Amino acid sequence: MNDTHRYSESHLTRETFRTELNGLVYDWSYQFLTHEQLRDYAQYKLPEDFATKRDALLAGEYLNISESREVAHTLSRGKYSVVREGEKSKFVQMVRKLRSGKWRGATGKPITDIVNIGVGGSDLGPLMASFALREFATDIHDHHVDTHFVSSMDGGQLYAVLPICDPETTLFIISSKSFGTIDTFANVDTAREWMLEHFEPLNLGVNDWLEHHIIGVSANAKKMDAYGIPAPHQLLFPETIGGRFSLWSAIGLSIATTCGVQVFQQMLEGARLMDEHFATAPVDENIPMLMALIGVYNREERDINNLAILPYDGRFRMLPSYLQQLDMESNGKQYNAANEAIDYPTGPIVWGGFGPNGQHAFFQHLHQGYDQFTADFVLVLHRTDKRFSKRVQTSLAEQQRLSVANCLAHRRLMAFGSKSDVPSENYPGGHPTSLLALRELTPESFGAIIAAYEHKIFTQGVIWGLNSFDQPGVEKGKQVALDTFKALHGEDISFDPSTDAIIKMV
Numbered sequence: 001m002n003d004t005h006r007y008s009e010s011h012l013t014r015e016t017f018r019t020e021l022n023g024l025v026y027d028w029s030y031q032f033l034t035h036e037q038l039r040d041y042a043q044y045k046l047p048e049d050f051a052t053k054r055d056a057l058l059a060g061e062y063l064n065i066s067e068s069r070e071v072a073h074t075l076s077r078g079k080y081s082v083v084r085e086g087e088k089s090k091f092v093q094m095v096r097k098l099r100s101g102k103w104r105g106a107t108g109k110p111i112t113d114i115v116n117i118g119v120g121g122s123d124l125g126p127l128m129a130s131f132a133l134r135e136f137a138t139d140i141h142d143h144h145v146d147t148h149f150v151s152s153m154d155g156g157q158l159y160a161v162l163p164i165c166d167p168e169t170t171l172f173i174i175s176s177k178s179f180g181t182i183d184t185f186a187n188v189d190t191a192r193e194w195m196l197e198h199f200e201p202l203n204l205g206v207n208d209w210l211e212h213h214i215i216g217v218s219a220n221a222k223k224m225d226a227y228g229i230p231a232p233h234q235l236l237f238p239e240t241i242g243g244r245f246s247l248w249s250a251i252g253l254s255i256a257t258t259c260g261v262q263v264f265q266q267m268l269e270g271a272r273l274m275d276e277h278f279a280t281a282p283v284d285e286n287i288p289m290l291m292a293l294i295g296v297y298n299r300e301e302r303d304i305n306n307l308a309i310l311p312y313d314g315r316f317r318m319l320p321s322y323l324q325q326l327d328m329e330s331n332g333k334q335y336n337a338a339n340e341a342i343d344y345p346t347g348p349i350v351w352g353g354f355g356p357n358g359q360h361a362f363f364q365h366l367h368q369g370y371d372q373f374t375a376d377f378v379l380v381l382h383r384t385d386k387r388f389s390k391r392v393q394t395s396l397a398e399q400q401r402l403s404v405a406n407c408l409a410h411r412r413l414m415a416f417g418s419k420s421d422v423p424s425e426n427y428p429g430g431h432p433t434s435l436l437a438l439r440e441l442t443p444e445s446f447g448a449i450i451a452a453y454e455h456k457i458f459t460q461g462v463i464w465g466l467n468s469f470d471q472p473g474v475e476k477g478k479q480v481a482l483d484t485f486k487a488l489h490g491e492d493i494s495f496d497p498s499t500d501a502i503i504k505m506v
């Protein structure tokens with residue numbers, strides 16, 4: 001494809017490469033494709049049954065073949081939403097009880113700290129959304145609850161969280177679709193020891209812990225029963241919702257305990273509107289499809305193997321980690337949906353970091369390093385926050401403008417470069433990037449941007465013939481780690497000289 005006319009600033013004045021949905025602006029001006037090329041590329045790349053597959057996804061009917069189940073996460077922001085029954089919903093009642101201080105611990109004190117224990121999809125989505133949306137909480141009563149997140153198997157986060165919590169006023173949400181992930185239960189075991197150590201001198205025990213200080217969120221009711229979680233404290237969600245797509249479901253409980261039910265509902269609504277847009281907008285105005293086709297083009301025609309996610313608003317700090325799982329676990333595959341080996345590139349390596357800080361760190365490589373990359377800049381154009389006086393708000397608004405200016409400037413430098421005969425002053429440019437700009441961050445626009453990425457990844461999976469909804473590579477990782485763990489416990493298992501030697505040192 002001929003792109004000699006792109007990356008010339010004059011060309012950009014003749015065509016608009018921008019589409020908007022409810023305050024989410026997607027600008028692809030600094031990508032290689034023109035509208036015409038994009039439409040041709042869509043015809044060439046999208047399989048004939050793409051619309052059928054898309055409709056099946058949005059109806060909750062798309063088949064995850066290898067796991068023999070449907071894919072239903074889009075329904076969790078529509079007709080099967082956990083908040084659809086309002087005050088009658090168990091999810092809503094739990095959130096209200098916790099956020100109003102009516103949920104009491106075993107000694108009768110109101111819960112003040114909630115710890116979500118989960119990993120992967122049971123951690124990254126809730127953590128990201130809670131962090132991004134906490135300032136929008138509207139239904140705060142007199143009571144203040146803090147929500148913490150613990151995921152890592154090494155206990156590293158418990159070291160930080162336990163000392164600032166009081167066992168009598170702390171509640172743990174065990175978030176695990178399978179209710180069997182070893183990382184999560186390693187953390188739960190330690191949390192239980194911490195609590196029981198405090199409870200036993202008070203003549204309280206495991207049952208008091210289970211009765212007052214635990215909520216289970218899972219697709220596996222049997223395992224929650226077996227663990228002893230009382231039925232009223234169990235939240236179930238369907239098997240058909242994949243872990244990395246589960247923040248919209250009951251797994252989002254910690255989002256709602258942090259931000260309130262209303263914000264959670266608004267987030268779902270933003271995602272639902274993106275579902276509608278994905279279903280109906282023409283291809284060169286369809287945000288997820290544009291993102292997908294541009295990504296496939298960069299991967300296949302330009303041989304660019306990585307995508308940097310560069311948010312310029314601190315509330316999106318966790319977005320790169322979230323999208324890493326969403327994309328790499330879905331499309332990082334060398335086999336197709338029919339389980340045949342494939343010989344073409346699929347999903348890119350997704351990485352990134354908070355843009356303003358990255359400028360003082362890894363941007364050197366982006367501006368002058370050897371490697372090719374593509375990037376998504378994520379920007380929020382306006383921010384107001386009534387918690388501050390006018391005077392402080394004015395200063396904060398100036399900071400927001402500073403961040404916007406830096407984002408736009410670095411994006412230009414990556415696209416157009418800055419030529420000089422002095423090698424150290426030469427910036428090659430030519431890196432294709434997109435801009436996702438929110439006019440304002442709201443729960444709705446947040447929901448929309450996350451759903452856009454989900455559909456982008458789905459579309460790419462369809463183009464590449466993948467099943468984007470399984471993750472055997474992760475399952476394999478769990479098995480190999482089990483054997484190593486046994487060896488650490490003294491079982492006579494040998495691996496290789498390096499591993500064996502380190503095991504002996506532990």
Ligand SMILES: O=P(O)(O)OC[C@H]1O[C@H](O)[C@H](O)[C@@H](O)[C@@H]1O
Binds near residue numbers: 118119177181
């Ligand atoms: O929610 P859980 O069943 O505990 O699973 C947590 C995570 O486990 C695995 O690593 C899967 O690959 C992830 O997709 C999942 O999100």
